[in-house]
Amino acid sequence: MKIAFYGSSLLSSYWNGAATYYRGILRALAERGYEITFFEPDAFDRQEHRDIDPPAWARSVVYPATPDGLARVLAEAGGADVVVKANGVGVFDRELLEGVLHEARPDALVIYWDVDAAATLDEMRQQPDHPVRQALPQLDLVFTYGGGPQVVAAYREFGARQCVPIYNALDVSTHHPVPPDPRFASDLAFLANRLPDREKRVEEFFLRTAAALPEKKFLIGGNGWADKAMPENVAAIGHVGTGSHNAFNCTPRAVLNVARDSMAAIGFSPATRVFEAAGAGACLITDSWEGIEMFLTPDEEVLVARDGKDVAEHLKGLTQERAGAIGRNAMARVRAEHTYDLRAKEVDSVLKRLREARREVVA
Known part of the structure; x- marks a missing residue:
């Protein structure tokens, strides 16, 4: 099957935390025989901060963030068997969603892939005319990258025909152990862009911990933190x-x-970095969220903290030997149960089931 995927960026993770999720899922789908074209706008300086070149497993189309550029890429939706609009493209989001619904063939599957479902659902509760809310009756399916039963139930209540979580996972071809790099030497490191609905939790779990342990070294990576008092x-x-x-x-x-x-x-929404860290054999400390046991076992494969005080306590007693054991256990777990190859198998099964149901209706 041919997939036309309209997303934020496949080539750049700059202000685009979904990049590795897209890469992992789509590479694995390509290995299952799907022909993938990924359409991304030239916006937010992402093309100046590319992490990868256009991959061999997908056709990459970067289009000008203009009405003409939008029209050109939407015209290609008609050639696909599966048309996907992801959330958070950042430019022309409403037009892209309306456009794929208009341009897709009658026999094509049209899917909304939500990599920030909690925020989208909040927006839909506040905005009766939200474009996703209006489009749900016409969409065949909503994929989310997490959220568990609560997100599925909420999307169904808004009118989604079907909602299936496809969780973040590990791409074993890109995330794995490597030798240490002196640039990142520290007792605790944190990587994420600065966002309003994350900042207070970073202050609690990371900065409060650093203030309580002045003898230890802390490292924070990601965009937006340069002018933050630390x-x-x-x-x-x-x-x-x-x-x-x-x-x-x-x-x-x-x-x-x-x-x-x-x-x-x-809950039930582990970030990409959880699997990236585990896949590299890192000792991960995470804030507490519902459903973590589905992915990693606390105290054996991950350390769980309720607040900054808990993070500090974990660090005080964390020997190199114990950190190494936790990291090895986590790596074994995610390689066995949480890879993008397994996630792609789920996606493939859902798509084939929907296609078969569509054929039966036509027949």
């Missing part, structure tokens, strides 16, 4: 490209995951 033992290093993620995860004593407010409230 303790002296915290180094803000800016954007870290995906090519350096393995070293960023392998070098520190431990790495931290902090969910955004909305994701922590819903």
